[in-house]
Amino acid sequence: MNSQNDDQPAQRKANIFTGFLLFLVSIVLFITTTPLGFIYGIGYTLVTHFFKGLGGFFLEIAISIDQLGNVIMQHLLNMLWLKKGGYKFGNRDETISSVLGKNKVQNTLTGFGKFIVKILDTIDSNHVLDSIDYYVEPKN
Structure with a gap:
């Protein structure tokens, strides 16, 4: 029996070096690209949907951060x-x-x-x- 519920199969095995290297790359990409993407996303949403679109944009970001927290x-x-x-x-x-x-x-x-x-x-x-x-x- 695995440590997860029966409806959640055990996590796929990954090479520690590969997993850690991909983790480091993801952190670097996140730090370097997120501010630009965030600013562009706000501008794009304001131009295409005005202020009413910002709530949805922020909610999508919140859900993604929430999913990340669920894993970490x-x-x-x-x-x-x-x-x-x-x-x-x-x-x-x-x-x-x-x-x-x-x-x-x-x-x-x-x-x-x-x-x-x-x-x-x-x-x-x-x-x-x-x-x-x-x-x-x-x-x-």
Whole structure:
């Protein structure tokens, strides 16, 4: 049995050198290209959709950052926010909010996890339940 839920296959094995090298390249590209892409994206959105398009642009960025956090912090979040047997964090195709929502439904959140859900649901009513993604690509 793997460390993920039964519906989440074990992660593909990768050579440590290749994985680390690709990680470093991705960090360099992110640092050097993100500011330009962000500024251009805001300008493009303002020209094509005016201010009403900015909300969607910012939401897309927030979702992508959320997915990154789900992967980077998976081990810590699984330990701090989930009871044993909970639906695990770590799928690169899913947001932290979606995982929290699934665990809220399954009642597998720790007290700390419930506290985080309360904060998110205060900011955006029913946030974690509305964020549940039922069509997540399996982790592989």
